[in-house]
Amino acid sequence: MEIDEDRSDVEKEEEEEDDSISDLLRDRFRLSAISIAEAEAKRNGMEISEPIVACISDLAFKYTGQLAKDLELFAHHAGRKSVNMEDVIVSAHRNEHLAASLRSFRNELKAKEPQSERKRKKGSRKDDKATASVLLKPDTAGRRLLCGH
C-alpha cells in the first residue's frame, strides 16, 4: 500500500509539472494568436475589442488540441508513427476551399525543398493572395443561409 501511495504522489507531481509546462505553451500560443488576430483586423481596417481577441485565441488553442488528436489518429490509422502533410490536409476535409488552399501551400513547400528558393517565393505570394480571397466565398454563402439574409 505504501509503495502505491508513493507512486501516485510521484504521478501527481509529474502531472502538475506537465500542467505548468502546458500553461507556458498556452501563453506563448496566445501571444502569437493575438498578434495574428490584431494584424488581420488592422488589414481589414477594423478595430477589435480585447475580449474578442482573447476569445479567438482561446478557441484556436482548443482547436490545436483537437487537431493534435486528429492528426495522431490519422497517422496511426495509416500505420505510421509520424504525422505528414497529407494528415493535415485530411484534417481540413470539412471545407473544400480550406483543403484546396492547404494543398496549394503543400505544393509550395514541396517545390521549395529540392530547388532554389528565390523563384518559388515570388510565385507563392500571388498564390497566397488568390487563396485568401477564395476562402471568403463559402463563408458568405454559409452565413446567408444561417442568418437568413
Add this chain to the structure above:
Amino acid sequence: MAEPIQMDTKRKGVDKVEERKRITCAMDDNDTPTFEPDLIRAIFKHIWTRKAQERERNEIQNPDALDSEVGAGTSKKNRPTSANANALKLSCELLRIFITEAVQRAATIAEAEGGSKIEATHLERILPQLLLDF
C-alpha cells in the same frame, strides 16, 4: 477630401503595431504574423506524450485484452507520435487561417451593421459556421 487623411493616420497606426509584433511573433514571406513551427511542435508533443503515457497505463492495467493484437511490438506501440517539419508548417498555416477567418468573417458582419469595431455579438454570429468549416 477628408478620407485620404484618415487613411494616412490609420496606416501610421498599423506600422507602429507591426513594429511591436516583430518582437513577439514570427513572420512569413508576406510579413504577416504566423505561428512558429517549434511552438506548435512543443504543443503537439505535449499532447502526444500524455496520450502515449495513457496508452501505456491502460496496457499495464489490462495486459490480456491487448496481448494478442500487440504481441512483440509493445515497446514500439508506446512511443509518442511525431511530426515532420513540413507537416508542422502546414499545421501552422491551418491555425493561422482559422484565426484570420474568424476575424475576417466577424469584420464582414460588423461592417454590414455599420460599425468599425468587432464586438462579441459579431463573433457569436459567425461562430457556428466557423466551427463547421474547421
